[in-house]
Amino acid sequence: MTVNGSRKRETYHHGSLREELVDACVRLIEAEGIGAVSLRRVAREAGVSPGAPYHHFPDRAALLSAISARGFELLTQELAVAVGPSTAAAGPDDVGRAVAAYVAFARRRPAHFQVMFRPELSEPEKHPAVQEAGDAALKVLTDLVDRLGVRDPHALGITLWALGHGLAALTLDGVLTQKAVMWDTDQDDLLERAVRQIGQTLDVRPSPASQAANSDGG
Structure with a gap:
């Protein structure tokens, strides 16, 4: 993983040291x-x-906060693509797509995912960019819950988050793989069925106000 001296000089020349340090940290977390x-x-x-990292990160927490903030930014982008335009009707x-996107993000970027939800490591109270990026993802x-027009949007919102995160x-912990083996099924198929089940069983019936609005619009 360590690069050679010529790359070291090139990194400094192009001013990409901060990004290289973040990428190196992500690789290190994934490996060890x-x-x-x-x-x-x-x-x-x-x-x-x-001494080079200290030009950009005064301590370990500052570096981890950069990874956490970037992770939330990427998660926001992927969730937005999954759920579609904020003005469109939702169902x-x-x-299911939102939960699937959440899980897919964690599988593709396990290092980011580990850091994002460890505030004792990234210290978001000292690095507001982490909190701002996390709020954007949430x-x-x-917004998706609001578009559903459900009876209890707060309860559904926290349930949706908890299910995706769980x-x-x-x-990532390998529990799903163990259960798939125990039940003689494919892990990806089991995950897909679980995600589909979420959309089918959650209470997404429109509230009376939403139903009345739809009726008036029709």
Whole structure:
């Protein structure tokens, strides 16, 4: 993972040191876990001097906060694509797609996912960009719930978040794989069925006010 000296000089020349350090940290987490992260170790993986990270990150938490914020930004983008335009009508299938996108994000970016929900590591109270990015991701889900016009949007919103996060965590921790083997089924098929079941069983019946509005519009 460590790069050579010529790349080190090129990194400095192009001014991409900050991005290279973030990428190196992500690779390190994926390979060895969060416990392996230190600014010195990340500098070695990025092929730069031990003091170089301090030009961009005063401490380990600052580096992890950058990864966390970026993770939420990417999650926001992927959720937005999954649920479609905020002005379009929504239904149970959109709920399933949102949960599927959440789980897919965690599987593709496990290092980001681990850091995003560890505030004791990224210290969002000191790095407001993390909180802002997290709120933006949650807003995609709350906007989806608003479009459903359900009876209890707050309850559905938190349920949707919990289900997506729970399935993602079970997947990354290997629990879903174990259960798939136990039940003699395919893991991806089991996950797809679970996601589909969420959209079918959640209470997404329109509220009386929503029904009246739709009736007037028709």
